[in-house]
Every structure is written in C-alpha cells, then in structure tokens.
Amino acid sequence: MALYKEQGLKIYNSMTGKKELFTPISEGNVGMYVCGPTVYSNVHLGNCRTFISFDLVFRYLKHLGYKVRYVRNITDAGHLENDGETGEDRITKKARLEQIEPMEVVQRYTVDFHNILEKFNNLPPSIEPTATGHIVEQIETIKTIIDKGFAYEVNGSVYFDVFKFNKDHDYGKLSGRALEDMIANTRELSAQSDKRNPQDFALWKKAEPQHIMRWPSPWSDGFPGWHLECTVMSTKYLGESFDIHGGGMDLKFPHHECEIAQGEASTGKNPVNYWMHANMLTLNGKKMAKSTGNNILPTEIFSGNNDILSKAFSPSVTRFFMLQANYRSILDFSNEALLASEKGFNRLIDAYNSIDKLPSHPSNSSFPVREWRQRCYDAMNDDFNSPVLIATLFEAVKAINAIKEGEIQITKDDIEVLKTTMHDFIFDVLGLVDVAAVNENNLEKLSGAVELLINLRAEARNNKDFATSDKIRDELLEIGIQLKDGKEGTTFSID
RNA sequence: GGCAUCGUGGCCGAGUGGCUAGGCAGAGCUCUGCAAAAGCUCGUACAGCGGUUCGAAUCCGCUCGAUGCCUCCA
Known part of the structure; x- marks a missing residue:
C-alpha cells in the first residue's frame, strides 16, 4: 500500500x-x-x-x-x-x-x-x-x-x-x-x-x-x-x-x-x-533581489569569498539552514545562523553514521521508534513542516547518543527502523548530503589511515606518553579530523 | 496611501486556548591523564495596551514596529 x-x-x-x-x-x-x-x-x-x-x-x-x-x-x-x-x-x-x-x-x-x-x-x-x-x-x-x-x-x-x-x-x-x-x-x-x-x-x-x-x-x-x-x-x-x-x-x-x-x-x-x-530569504532584513544588489551568490557561500560570512559553508549546510525554517516564513540570512546550522547539521550526520555501531538489546527498547517515526511523518504532513521534522530527528540523535552511552537500550529490529527512517528523512526527503561519505572509496582508505593513528594514540596513552597522544589528536584536528573518545573506544568525524 | 504577512528567550527558529519544540550560544555536573565529543541539569520567552474566557503568548480590537506586493524580481 x-x-x-x-x-x-x-x-x-x-x-x-x-x-x-x-x-x-x-x-x-x-x-x-x-x-x-x-x-x-x-x-x-x-x-x-x-x-x-x-x-x-x-x-x-x-x-x-x-x-x-x-x-x-x-x-x-x-x-x-x-x-x-x-x-x-x-x-x-x-x-x-x-x-x-x-x-x-x-x-x-x-x-x-x-x-x-x-x-x-x-x-x-x-x-x-x-x-x-x-x-x-x-x-x-x-x-x-x-x-x-x-x-x-x-x-x-x-x-x-x-x-x-x-x-x-x-x-x-x-x-x-x-x-x-x-x-x-x-x-x-x-x-x-x-x-x-x-x-x-x-x-x-x-x-x-x-x-x-x-x-x-x-x-x-x-x-x-x-x-x-x-x-x-x-x-x-x-x-x-x-x-x-x-x-x-x-x-x-x-x-x-x-x-x-x-x-x-x-x-x-x-x-x-x-x-x-x-517566502523570501532576506539579507540584512531586506529581500534579496537582483535589481537592488542586496544578494549573495551561492558560489560565494561555498567558497567563503564574501563580506558577510566568516568562513565557507557547504551546500548541504546552507540547505539545512533553510530547511530549519518553514517555507512560508521569511528567513534572514546571517553568519551566526549559518554557524549554528553547521554544528547542528554535523551532529545530526554524526549520529546517523554511528547507528551501525550501536549495541542492541535482545528484548528491551526504551526508545519508542515507531511512535517517533510517525511523528516525523506528522511533521511533514503538516504542510511540509521541515523545522519540526528536524527537531524530531534531533530526538533520535539524543536517543542514539544515549544508547551509545549505555543509558537506554534498543532492539536490533528497532535499530533497523531507526536507521531506515533517519535515512529516508535526512537524505531522501530533506535532500541533505553527507559530504564526507560522497567519495566512499577514498573514505574507506582514509578511515583505515585514521584508525591506524587512533591505535597509535591509544598505545601512547597506555604508556602515559601524552605528548605523543596529544600531538596526534591536535594535529588531526587541525587537518579537520576530530577524534571523539567514548566508552566503546575512539571514533572520528571529518569536518 | 491600499492590500497582505508578521512581531517568540542572548541568537536562529517551531507551536499551541490550559500539560511551556528544536538548534546554536551560556552555566553547573558526569565521564576523561587533560581536552574535545557525549550524557544529565539549569535558564520560564512570546511587541505594547485593552477585551472575550475559569484560563491566552495562542481568539478579538486598538497602538507601535518590521517586511512583502501594488513596476521586473523566487
């Protein structure tokens, strides 16, 4: 049906x-x-x-x-x-x-x-x-x-x-x-x-x-x-x-x-x-318009080459920013709003990417996955309310992190539903793209390399050689790879 | 001037006649070698003034303000 x-x-x-x-x-x-x-x-x-x-x-x-x-x-x-x-x-x-x-x-x-x-x-x-x-x-x-x-x-x-x-x-x-x-x-x-x-x-x-x-x-x-x-x-x-x-x-x-x-x-x-x-996208509180010159070009956002933003933002982050407002509301474009969206977007994608590694419980599910999924639909059914959908997706982000921490449990079946639903809404409906995952072939090689460094760092930490472990961590961060120490070991994300 | 939409916490933004989204930022705590990440806790906002109501930020009226359209514009 x-x-x-x-x-x-x-x-x-x-x-x-x-x-x-x-x-x-x-x-x-x-x-x-x-x-x-x-x-x-x-x-x-x-x-x-x-x-x-x-x-x-x-x-x-x-x-x-x-x-x-x-x-x-x-x-x-x-x-x-x-x-x-x-x-x-x-x-x-x-x-x-x-x-x-x-x-x-x-x-x-x-x-x-x-x-x-x-x-x-x-x-x-x-x-x-x-x-x-x-x-x-x-x-x-x-x-x-x-x-x-x-x-x-x-x-x-x-x-x-x-x-x-x-x-x-x-x-x-x-x-x-x-x-x-x-x-x-x-x-x-x-x-x-x-x-x-x-x-x-x-x-x-x-x-x-x-x-x-x-x-x-x-x-x-x-x-x-x-x-x-x-x-x-x-x-x-x-x-x-x-x-x-x-x-x-x-x-x-x-x-x-x-x-x-x-x-x-x-x-x-x-x-x-x-x-x-x-509704209109505004810049400095005024409608963007070709005729008045009050506008910004997408390429200027992607490259960071503009007077408004402190850094470059990817198309997906920009899209996510827009989808955090309802299409019928006026939305004002600003550096602060983009920065906030970028952090939120990364948190959402990171959580999605960690679903595969979640521990499953044989019988207990303390996160009501099916009820949550319906609320995702309810949001979209209400005149394509993407901000409410995103808020609902963040409930799942919280749950995913809590499962990771061992604070709540979820069954294998529910993990499947969770993953499918997240995928459907994040990628198919909202049309967002996980930039790091686009080139999967290279990502695999990169992951292997980072895993190697993570293991070297773990060894150094075991030997209390914190100078080496911090060097690995800090220099990776400079390149744009963030290590995240968790209960189940270290993971990483790419900015 | 006319028509329309809107005015929500430090910022961005949902929503609803009573149970007070979410993101970002901030504070405290947990974890940690330190940090980051993550988790927990906290902050009680709805332009102003009246009215309706047991109860309104949510309905009505007025005032103020913003934006859009009235000429090409997504």
Whole structure:
C-alpha cells in the first residue's frame, strides 16, 4: 500500500488561507508547476530558497509514493524591465552589456542555474520547458482568449481585458485585492499606454525595431507577455486543471493572479487546486533581489569569498539552514545562523553514521521508534513542516547518543527502523548530503589511515606518553579530523 | 496611501486556548591523564495596551514596529 494512503498530507493553500487535506485530481498522481527563473543573470541565494522549498515538496510527495510530474519553466524570452510601453528587455540588455547573443545569455545562465541547484542536491524537474520553445502555443492561447472576448488588440499588441474579466470572474481573489481598490491606487505611469485600463496586462507585445528577441504573430512581430508562458506550459503538460502551483511570494501578484485570469478566460476552468507560495530569504532584513544588489551568490557561500560570512559553508549546510525554517516564513540570512546550522547539521550526520555501531538489546527498547517515526511523518504532513521534522530527528540523535552511552537500550529490529527512517528523512526527503561519505572509496582508505593513528594514540596513552597522544589528536584536528573518545573506544568525524 | 504577512528567550527558529519544540550560544555536573565529543541539569520567552474566557503568548480590537506586493524580481 502506498504511503500516501496512510499519511494525511495537509497543504496550506494560499487561495483559501487554510491548511487543506491534499487530494490530487487523479489518485496517486500529482501535477505540480513551479515558476522558474528568468535567466538573465546568476541565480542568487534567495532564488535558490524557493526552489529548495519546492524540491522538498517534490521529494516528500515522491516519498509518499505519488507519481509526480513536476514542471518548472525557464523564462528565456525577453520581458521589459518595467511596465512602460518602450524600453529594453532584460536579456537583450545583458546581451548588449556582455556583447553576446541574447540566446548566449540564456544559455549561460540556464547552465548556471542547473549547476547551482545540483550543488544544493535539488532533483531536476520532470519537464523544464522554455518560453521561447512555446511561442506557437502561446499565440494559440491568445487567439482563444480573444475569441472568448477577454482580450483586445491595439497597434499590434494584445492586452487582457481585466475589467471585462472581472464582471463575472473575481480578479484578485488569490492576492486578496479588489479591482476597485487597484483602480483607486494606480500609480501614474509616465509612459504612454495603449491599454484601455492600467490594470490590463500584455498577452503579446509588438517589438520595437531594436528589440532582437521577436517572433511573427497574427498581430505583429513581437514577443509574448510574461504571464502567458506559465499558463500555456502548465496547461500543455499538466492539463487545464492541475494540483499544485508554486512560486515565490513575490509572484503572487500580479503574476499568479494573471495566470488565473488567463486560465479561466481561455478554458473556463479553475486552473489550480492548491496554490503554494514560498517566502523570501532576506539579507540584512531586506529581500534579496537582483535589481537592488542586496544578494549573495551561492558560489560565494561555498567558497567563503564574501563580506558577510566568516568562513565557507557547504551546500548541504546552507540547505539545512533553510530547511530549519518553514517555507512560508521569511528567513534572514546571517553568519551566526549559518554557524549554528553547521554544528547542528554535523551532529545530526554524526549520529546517523554511528547507528551501525550501536549495541542492541535482545528484548528491551526504551526508545519508542515507531511512535517517533510517525511523528516525523506528522511533521511533514503538516504542510511540509521541515523545522519540526528536524527537531524530531534531533530526538533520535539524543536517543542514539544515549544508547551509545549505555543509558537506554534498543532492539536490533528497532535499530533497523531507526536507521531506515533517519535515512529516508535526512537524505531522501530533506535532500541533505553527507559530504564526507560522497567519495566512499577514498573514505574507506582514509578511515583505515585514521584508525591506524587512533591505535597509535591509544598505545601512547597506555604508556602515559601524552605528548605523543596529544600531538596526534591536535594535529588531526587541525587537518579537520576530530577524534571523539567514548566508552566503546575512539571514533572520528571529518569536518 | 491600499492590500497582505508578521512581531517568540542572548541568537536562529517551531507551536499551541490550559500539560511551556528544536538548534546554536551560556552555566553547573558526569565521564576523561587533560581536552574535545557525549550524557544529565539549569535558564520560564512570546511587541505594547485593552477585551472575550475559569484560563491566552495562542481568539478579538486598538497602538507601535518590521517586511512583502501594488513596476521586473523566487
């Protein structure tokens, strides 16, 4: 029996503001769409948080036994820097600055995006469609929306008629806005507009002569509106209605609101059952953003080459740091928080690695392993509450250490359950990586060498030659290998 | 200005109408040749002011503050 049948997963639905029991449209199958990046510069850590959050969702759904189709787009068509009617798009601008082709920009930063997410041990999505690869489909959807009367053409551009849509639909229901309020609070736009109303948004834009990224369409040589690609590609690969749509909080309005409008206008159906929004990662208390320069790149964290951190941190430690907060909470990035996470992470991994050496008791188990395992699931079932999961895993860390000390007992069967559960959650669900264990072949040789030193040190200690024993201990520590004297002998860990 | 979210101990961060997660840091103890590691113990926090309640940090109202969105952004 699939796990999902016995575990009641609840998801916080941004649309209703409530945690709801998750029931996919088709039993056992999940369709999930997540808004991907615009590839015009290096992906920064704030971007990564969102994708790590949804990687957790993806991993847990899979762990529960669902067959998941995870679609995440790459926005590679040029979109304008602001809502003005003229101006350069981001990708073209970058291309001009770096004196390369726009598609070279796209390629370069798509590769960067993939590399970084791989370092964070994110699983690749099932389908990663690009906006430029779906121009034909986007044009078809625009035609449909025009036919249904929810869009109009002006001077080669096509706009979505928000006012007309709002007459018998609710534009703003996701973000809790009312169209009337938006009208009252509309900012003055200096640029001249072809729109009937400022709230209308572009489905197709006629390209200015200097605009390089352009495609022919029935209305003009131009390019699609930003919101359209997600509607088109989610519909194409997941259907007119699908289960989960995710993205960063900052996309809730207007991007996701527009997606709903486009979907409902073109198909008449509610496109998404569960909306999920990952919250922002802040730096110095402010949102990380490419446009303001308030950000840090993952490579700067891994290398330690930055002004914020006192040392380098591995991708897994960084990921662990993020997973210690709920995806719906704002999380502030700081050196102190990373240092704390690193210690905790190492303690967790060390405990896991020591399970194999635990002594078993023929009959007694004073640690309630099965009850504990269910609490791990309970945590994740409660809207992917990774911080509570981690807290629960630390209960096992305590137990493991207590067993090691001989303070409590556990049976062989329970050790097996403990180990499997720890492995499932640490590595499969949370997606953490034991850096030292990655290269197992070399680790074995290294272990042999360290064991030799441990034995030499033990001999020296027996002979009360503490100068030698301390030399071995201290110099190993300097290299990054810590010896740990316990009741059952000495073990070691590698930083 | 509008909409939204949030304000938890030294720091990071969960959670809940009554039984006060977890990590890091700190103090004491145990173990140890010394240390580290590990274990045990300790610290009683929920912005402020009112209200509802037998009881609220948890519900309601107000005040203050922060952040996000309202223009591209994960």
